[in-house]
Structure formats: C-alpha cells, structure tokens
Amino acid sequence: MKFIEFLRVAFASIIENSLRSFLTMLGIIIGVGSVILLVSMTTGFREYLVGQFMGLGTNLIIVNPGKTETKGLGSPGFEGVQKMTKSDTIAIKRNATSVAAASSLIVGTADVRYLDRERRVMIVGTDEAFIKVINIGVDSGSFISADDVDASRRVCMIGHIVKNELFRSKNPLGDIIKIGGSGFRVIGIMERKGAFMGTDNFDDVVYIPVSAAERIFNTDRLLGMRIKARSAGMIEEAKRQITSILKKRHNNKEDFTILTQESLLSSLNAILKTLSAVLAGIAAISLLVGGIGIMNIMLVSVRERTREIGIRKAVGATKKDILLQFLIESMMLSLMGGTIGILIAFTGGFILSRFIPQMAPVMELWNIALATLFSACVGVFFGVYPAYRAANQEIIEALRHE
Amino acid sequence: MESEKLILLEGVTKVYGSGPTRVDALNNINLKVSQGEFISIIGPSGSGKSTIMNIIGCIDRPTAGRYLLEQIDVSNFKDEELALIRNKKIGFVFQMFNLLPRQTALQNVQLPLLYSGINLKERKERGLYMLSKVGLEGRWHHRPNELSGGECQRVAVARALVNKPSIVLADEPTGNLDSKNSIEIINLFKRLNEEEGVTLIMITHNPEIANEAKRRVYIRDGKIEEDTSL
Numbered sequence A: 001m002k003f004i005e006f007l008r009v010a011f012a013s014i015i016e017n018s019l020r021s022f023l024t025m026l027g028i029i030i031g032v033g034s035v036i037l038l039v040s041m042t043t044g045f046r047e048y049l050v051g052q053f054m055g056l057g058t059n060l061i062i063v064n065p066g067k068t069e070t071k072g073l074g075s076p077g078f079e080g081v082q083k084m085t086k087s088d089t090i091a092i093k094r095n096a097t098s099v100a101a102a103s104s105l106i107v108g109t110a111d112v113r114y115l116d117r118e119r120r121v122m123i124v125g126t127d128e129a130f131i132k133v134i135n136i137g138v139d140s141g142s143f144i145s146a147d148d149v150d151a152s153r154r155v156c157m158i159g160h161i162v163k164n165e166l167f168r169s170k171n172p173l174g175d176i177i178k179i180g181g182s183g184f185r186v187i188g189i190m191e192r193k194g195a196f197m198g199t200d201n202f203d204d205v206v207y208i209p210v211s212a213a214e215r216i217f218n219t220d221r222l223l224g225m226r227i228k229a230r231s232a233g234m235i236e237e238a239k240r241q242i243t244s245i246l247k248k249r250h251n252n253k254e255d256f257t258i259l260t261q262e263s264l265l266s267s268l269n270a271i272l273k274t275l276s277a278v279l280a281g282i283a284a285i286s287l288l289v290g291g292i293g294i295m296n297i298m299l300v301s302v303r304e305r306t307r308e309i310g311i312r313k314a315v316g317a318t319k320k321d322i323l324l325q326f327l328i329e330s331m332m333l334s335l336m337g338g339t340i341g342i343l344i345a346f347t348g349g350f351i352l353s354r355f356i357p358q359m360a361p362v363m364e365l366w367n368i369a370l371a372t373l374f375s376a377c378v379g380v381f382f383g384v385y386p387a388y389r390a391a392n393q394e395i396i397e398a399l400r401h402e
Numbered sequence B: 001m002e003s004e005k006l007i008l009l010e011g012v013t014k015v016y017g018s019g020p021t022r023v024d025a026l027n028n029i030n031l032k033v034s035q036g037e038f039i040s041i042i043g044p045s046g047s048g049k050s051t052i053m054n055i056i057g058c059i060d061r062p063t064a065g066r067y068l069l070e071q072i073d074v075s076n077f078k079d080e081e082l083a084l085i086r087n088k089k090i091g092f093v094f095q096m097f098n099l100l101p102r103q104t105a106l107q108n109v110q111l112p113l114l115y116s117g118i119n120l121k122e123r124k125e126r127g128l129y130m131l132s133k134v135g136l137e138g139r140w141h142h143r144p145n146e147l148s149g150g151e152c153q154r155v156a157v158a159r160a161l162v163n164k165p166s167i168v169l170a171d172e173p174t175g176n177l178d179s180k181n182s183i184e185i186i187n188l189f190k191r192l193n194e195e196e197g198v199t200l201i202m203i204t205h206n207p208e209i210a211n212e213a214k215r216r217v218y219i220r221d222g223k224i225e226e227d228t229s230l
C-alpha cells in the first residue's frame, strides 16, 4: 500500500527535477550501457570464432611441426626440428587406430594462369583424405584421389573465386591451367565455403596432389597434417597414438605440436575471459562513480525536503517509512539509469552489427538481468546513507527548516 | 470517569542545552485534559507554549516528569511507538500550515491514513469527507499554492482530523491569517468541538482568540500561572 505511494512520490520527485535526475543517472547509463555492449560484443565475437573453428570439421586434430612451449596459438619454433613428411602421414594412417582420416598439407602461393588470365593464389598440396577431415565439399568433378597422389598426377581442384576469375562462366573441367609454369588439368570445383576469419581463404585456393606440390615448391617438408579422430571420445586417444607414432619416427623427440579445436577454443576462452574481467573492472569503476553521483544528489534531495520529512513524521511516518521512501527514490534513479543504459546498448549493438557482422553483439538475458540487478544494488548501496540521514531527522528541527 | 484522564502531565520539565546555554523551557508542569475539552494556551513569546505542545504531540520528550496519554505513560516510548501514537491519536495544526507543496489538498489530507496502511479507496473517501467538513470539497485537486492561507489552514485541520485522533493540537493556527480567516478557523474549531466532540488544545498569543475556548491556560517562564474555565 505504502509501497505504491512511495513509488509514486519517488517517481514524481525524479520527474520534477528531470534534468538533474538525468545528469545523475548519466554515470549509471554510461556504466551499464558500455559494459553490456562490450560484454555482448565479446560474446558475439566468441560465438563467431567458435562457429568458424567448428565449421572446419568435427573431431579435428591439427599436427604441426615444431614444438610450442605454451598451449597458445603462437607459431612454433623450428630449432632442432626434424621435418615432417607425407610418410609420417602414411604411418599415422596405417597405425593410429583411433584416427579416421589423416591428410598431408603443403601450402604455398603461385601464379596460376589460364589463357591470358593470371592470378596469384594459395596452392594447397594434399591428398584424398583432406575432404574427409576438413568440412568442405566438392561442387563438380571429383577430389584428388589416392592414385593421383601416388602417381603424382598434375591435376587440380579449384576454388570458386579461382574458377570465376580465370574461367568466368566457362566450364573449366578438363581444361589445363598453368601453376608456376607446369600445366595442371582441372578435375573439379570445390564447394563455396565462404569467408574464414574474415578472409576468402577457402575459395581462393587451388588443390593439387601433395606429391605434385613437393615438386612445384621443391620441398617435401609438410606445413602439417590435418587429422580426424573416429569420434569425439577418441580424440585424446588419437592424440596419444599420433604422439607415439611420430616420436618413434623422429628419434624419440616430440618436435611437433598437436592442437585440437577444444585446445584452440580453450586458449581463446582464456583470452576472452581476461578481456571480460577487464571490462567488468571498468564497469565497476563507472558504476562506482555513478553511485557517488546518486549519493550526492540524494543528500541534496534530503536537504531540500527536510520540511517534507518533518511533516510526514509528524503525521505518523516511522523512520522505516522515510528510509524506504528515499531508498526507493535512489534505487529508481539508478534503475532508470540502468534501463536507459541497456536501451542504448541495444541500439548501439544493432547499429554496430550492421557495420561489423563478425562482432555482432549477442545480448544474453543473464547479462542484462545482472546489469539491472547491479544498478539496483548501486542505488540501494549509495542511497542508504542519505536515506538514513532523512529517517533520523529531528521532527521539530525539520519543521522549522525553511 | 475515564474521560477525566485523556492527558495527564505530571511534573513535566524540559531543559534545552547545558551550562551557560541552558534554557529551562518548562518547569514542573502539571496539566490534566479531559475528553471534549477546548483549551487555549496563552502566554508571552518564549514562555514554553510550543514546547508543551510538542511534548503532548509526541514530537519531543520531557527531560523529567511523566506524560500519560489515555492513561498510558508514553514518556519512555520508542520512536516507532511514538510514530504510531502521532498517527492514530494526535492531529497537528501548525502556524505555517505545513502542507506538502507538491501534493493536492486531498493527498495532503490523506497523508496520515497512508501511514496507517489504509487502502487508496478508503483514503480517498475519508479524505473527501474531511474536506467537505471544512468546506473545501470542491477544491480537493488544488495544490497549496493555489489556495489562500485560510483555505490551506482548513486543509491542515482536515488532515489533523482525518484519522479520528484523540486530540487536535494547534500551534498558533491563526498566526499567519488575517482576522476574517482567523475567525473562520476559530469558528471551525468551535463547531468541531461542540458538534463532533473533538478535544482541542490551541496555542495563541491573541487574548481575544484565547477567550473563544472553554478553558484558558496562561504560561509564563515555563510555568502555568493561571488555569481558568471560561
């Protein structure tokens, strides 16, 4: 009963001094608005990265030569490292029972030419297992076969961008393109994969047998292997098997790094967690500042309304009634600030998602609920002292106050 | 008879400050008020009239002595208990009206009922009824700054009466009013006292107004010097 009336009085008082109230809320608005926007952007970015990683393929294991000391994404060092070759891949294929497919990878760039059209593209030398490991399909024709690799045939699969740039609307199947001077027959076109991490990597690629790549780039050193475990549950076992097979072949040295999507994501999460903590810290500071602003204005409000407090107490308001009335007012101030902050974050997020889709903010309910709760708590916390002052006002003095 | 002892002040003393700034505002006051009385308290400025009223109204406590309201000693009541007494048993009318400036006449009148936890519908009914008692039913939606001094004081009287208190205390209720409005307020008090049986204590320093009451108490230097039935 009283509560509704207190809400009404608090609201009326906020509206009456609307400019002052708004300026008071500004700290909370900025605090809540920025933290929600930043946290939801982090969340959106994380979801984007997870989607990209998971889109690579399921149960994927990445084996690269060189040992990184940390589990991070850093590039491996090559000191004292024995090169990794396609015979390592074959050994894994033969002996690792938890592995469903393993493919070699040699990557370089070369000029690719068809008639008078030329384009510098990424050349991926690999084998028939590649499309089993990596989540990518064939649009027309068929992918490089084991025979192609064994016979080191000069055949190639081309990505969509390569096809469009070199062949336009012409059907390229069976045509010969020049890769670094050697002729390769086009045996198929890869399915459109779209951007990965904001690049066109997957569609601006020519795939050739790994054996042919060895010759073009004049090396048998692999960039790495892409391996698929038989199931999610077998990833760990597969890693153990790969480790022991490779160590045996590399003088018992662990001169390679095994990454999984999980390990990549966990490093990513660790980074994002730190980022979130920093953001939370900034938010806490701005909410603190906002809270002090609320306390300041509530003290002014209590002073201005000394007589009103005296009147209310004279007709029977208890200390608790007065305390509650002013607490509600400060809480309402900061809640209104919080709500405006949330609305601004929403609007900002919406506009942002138009420009940077990868960072499209993902607003999570718990996040919004937490921000709302937090701003209410700020209101209560910083409202307690002014409300306490109000409640303990002496009636006679309050009534004498001008 | 029970009505004999609505208010009983026994040896009430009030001291403000200490040492060189010490003021003995009230000095051994004994006063008995019965149901249905209309008392005026008169005396020079600074004689302790407001102090006595503040103690009776439970917005101040005596330094020494006993105060019995309806036979209950409230001298040592806690703040919360005093708030309840102010709400249920006391009605105040002040010289400065003391209305909430941003609230309508009706909202001002309803205020004590709010702290009694009475619902909005009943608050409104009783508020309107009280406004009609003071002849302001048509002005219920006006704010104090849209009302004359006399009207404001009538709103204050309605507020003092709305919770059916045992006693109405008025501290110089005509102090800020012209003579015409003063007479109106005094006539309202007399009518409420005679027709509704409201018990009234009214402070004034105007002897003419003081003589409108049924009993007159004269205070000087914190002591009751004279207590006359009129």
Ligand SMILES: Nc1ncnc2c1ncn2[C@@H]1O[C@H](COP(=O)(O)OP(=O)(O)O)[C@@H](O)[C@H]1O
Pocket (backbone or CB within 6 Å): B016, B017, B023, B024, B025, B043, B044, B045, B046, B047, B048, B049, B050, B051, B052
């Ligand atoms: N809060 C206070 N502190 C100190 N002295 C006070 C206070 N309130 C009243 N007094 C003193 O007590 C005496 C009685 O005051 P009051 O009851 O207001 O007189 P009246 O209402 O008759 O003019 C005066 O001398 C006044 O100065």
Ligand SMILES: [Mg+2]
Pocket (backbone or CB within 6 Å): B049, B050, B051
């Ligand atoms: Mg006085």
